[in-house]
Amino acid sequence: MLKNFGWKTIKKYKLEIAMLTPLVLYIIGLTFVPIFNTILMSFQDPLTKEFGTLDNYKYIFGRPEFKDAFKNTLLITAIGLTLEMTFGLIIALMLMKKFRGRGLFRAVLLVPLGVPTLVSAVMLTYVFNTNGYLNELLYRLNLIQVPIDWAGGGMKTILMIVVADMWKVTPMIVLLLLAGLESISDDVYEASAIDGASTWQTFWNVTLPLLKPSITIALILRAIDAFRIFELPMVLAGRSTPVLSTYAYQEYNSYNNPYTSAAGSTILLVLILIFILGYLFIVEREKGVK
Amino acid sequence: MVKGQENDRLAKIIRILFWPTVIMVLFFLLVPVYIMVKVSLSAPEDILTQHPPFLIHNFTWDHWIKVFESGNLWEPFKKSFTVATTTTILAIMIAAPASYVISRMPKKVKYITILTLFLTRMFPEVGIALPISVKFLELGLLDTNLGLVLAHLAKELPFIAWILVGTFETIPRELEQAAMVDGASRLTALTKVVFPISLSGIAVAAMFVWLDSWNEFTYALYLTLSDRTLPLQTYYYIMRGDWFQSAAYATILTIPVVIVTFFLQRYLKSGYLSGAIKG
Numbered sequence: 001m002l003k004n005f006g007w008k009t010i011k012k013y014k015l016e017i018a019m020l021t022p023l024v025l026y027i028i029g030l031t032f033v034p035i036f037n038t039i040l041m042s043f044q045d046p047l048t049k050e051f052g053t054l055d056n057y058k059y060i061f062g063r064p065e066f067k068d069a070f071k072n073t074l075l076i077t078a079i080g081l082t083l084e085m086t087f088g089l090i091i092a093l094m095l096m097k098k099f100r101g102r103g104l105f106r107a108v109l110l111v112p113l114g115v116p117t118l119v120s121a122v123m124l125t126y127v128f129n130t131n132g133y134l135n136e137l138l139y140r141l142n143l144i145q146v147p148i149d150w151a152g153g154g155m156k157t158i159l160m161i162v163v164a165d166m167w168k169v170t171p172m173i174v175l176l177l178l179a180g181l182e183s184i185s186d187d188v189y190e191a192s193a194i195d196g197a198s199t200w201q202t203f204w205n206v207t208l209p210l211l212k213p214s215i216t217i218a219l220i221l222r223a224i225d226a227f228r229i230f231e232l233p234m235v236l237a238g239r240s241t242p243v244l245s246t247y248a249y250q251e252y253n254s255y256n257n258p259y260t261s262a263a264g265s266t267i268l269l270v271l272i273l274i275f276i277l278g279y280l281f282i283v284e285r286e287k288g289v290k
Numbered sequence: 291m292v293k294g295q296e297n298d299r300l301a302k303i304i305r306i307l308f309w310p311t312v313i314m315v316l317f318f319l320l321v322p323v324y325i326m327v328k329v330s331l332s333a334p335e336d337i338l339t340q341h342p343p344f345l346i347h348n349f350t351w352d353h354w355i356k357v358f359e360s361g362n363l364w365e366p367f368k369k370s371f372t373v374a375t376t377t378t379i380l381a382i383m384i385a386a387p388a389s390y391v392i393s394r395m396p397k398k399v400k401y402i403t404i405l406t407l408f409l410t411r412m413f414p415e416v417g418i419a420l421p422i423s424v425k426f427l428e429l430g431l432l433d434t435n436l437g438l439v440l441a442h443l444a445k446e447l448p449f450i451a452w453i454l455v456g457t458f459e460t461i462p463r464e465l466e467q468a469a470m471v472d473g474a475s476r477l478t479a480l481t482k483v484v485f486p487i488s489l490s491g492i493a494v495a496a497m498f499v500w501l502d503s504w505n506e507f508t509y510a511l512y513l514t515l516s517d518r519t520l521p522l523q524t525y526y527y528i529m530r531g532d533w534f535q536s537a538a539y540a541t542i543l544t545i546p547v548v549i550v551t552f553f554l555q556r557y558l559k560s561g562y563l564s565g566a567i568k569g
Contacts, residue, residue: 133321
């Protein structure tokens with residue numbers, strides 16, 4: 001279709017081109033151009049409007065909030081992905097068994113999918129507040145005497161955001177992995193049973209390798225969203241625990257500086273690209289070795 | 291589990307831990323929902339205390355009455371509803387024809403196009419929203435429904451195109467070719483044959499888009515000064531520390547989602563296509 005592109009081709013495919021053009025123009029105009037603008041702005045001098053300066057980056061690298069945001073984003077992504085994938089896999093494996101109440105279990109599992117992210121953040125503020133329900137539970141179990149300030153910053157705030165994120169997205173991972181598990185044929189399991197493989201050996205040598213494509217998809221989709229996390233830290237942690245997205249927002253909204261905000265967004269974009277390319281590179285190389 | 295694996299140590303541990311895990315997962319999933327509804331129905335002395343009870347001790351409708359009587363609900367509700375509906379209609383109109391073309395492309399070109407659509411997902415929303423917000427400020431589009439619809443479309447179009455390409459791929463080319471043999475033009479074949487068959491797929495995609503736009507927070511935050519959408523109104527009450535209003539608003543925000551998800555399930559089951567091929 002792209003070869004010999006000329007008037008003839010255009011004429012032949014004029015209906016197709018007319019149908020495709022609005023979408024292409026829109027995505028270029030309101031996604032690619034803005035992202036390109038953001039990258040340009042991050043190299044633009046706020047006062048003289050000249051391009052090619054690194055001042056915006058120097059400025060944000062000097063801000064303690066930015067260093068925090070960078071560290072928090074990486075921590076939330078790393079801890080969140082590990083826990084979500086682990087629990088997602090466990091729950092998916094459980095759903096492969098037949099047991100009483102499986103239908104109910106599956107239905108309840110879909111509940112977080114139907115709850116808006118913002119609402120899940122609201123729910124978890126009630127749980128994690130200083131006079132919230134988690135502290136009350138811990139108090140009644142005699143585990144704590146003084147309420148914990150979960151939103152106060154540091155590791156416990158990161159854990160709080162991770163738990164909130166887990167609540168919302170683990171079901172999605174379960175569905176993705178379940179689709180993968182269901183596509184593995186029973187024959188493979190029977191063969192491994194005949195060979196006398198233990199439960200662990202079957203899981204490690206049969207299930208996991210066959211599930212790898214589903215895991216890759218779930219991991220990449222989730223990693224992108226975890227890097228871009230915005231609503232949950234906004235609502236749950238406010239300014240005590242910034243992440244890159246909320247940092248970029250604050251630079252624009254509170255300090256009215258679109259240029260440093262653009263620099264923050266650009267770093268986030270680079271981080272996401274490095275992760276995905278790095279991950280695909282490792283996965284592809286492993287294939288080559290085998 | 292297949293025979294022979296039932297009695298090693300791991301299998302025993304799994305059997306012992308199975309039901310406790312089921313119960314803990316159910317608990318973890320349901321408790322936050324319960325707490326939200328509970329907060330919206332509890333008197334302040336149940337909530338604003340050092341040691342809140344787990345059950346509702348003092349039931350009240352006060353917060354809900356306040357939500358409806360304060361007059362702060364209708365405007366954000368109307369804005370969110372209008373924006374979500376307009377976004378959905380425009381998204382279908384732009385994405386459906388294009389997705390059809392993409393689904394009929396040669397394999398390699400199609401793969402690259404879909405990958406490009408996926409690429410847009412990797413862009414941080416704050417990076418897209420920033421220049422849009424700066425631009426819309428100049429154009430006077432902040433706080434308008436139009437501005438928000440334009441921004442939401444940018445978010446939804448790649449997503450809906452992605453779903454619809456999958457829908458159109460399942461429709462065999464033979465159907466439209468048969469229509470053209472019978473003398474229909476390409477355009478007629480599309481509008482009279484292909485689109486009616488893909489209607490259920492389009493409906494599902496439309497509902498996803500509607501929900502996503504209804505819940506959308508980031509772009510709304512960047513593009514709003516005073517005329518809040520429903521998610522922003524909820525956020526506003528959270529920031530003011532008003533637990534009861536935020537709980538009630540969050541519940542209101544969730545209700546349409548529950549309803550639409552319910553309809554979505556019915557659509558997902560319909561075997562629209564199999565009949566068309568056989569007939």
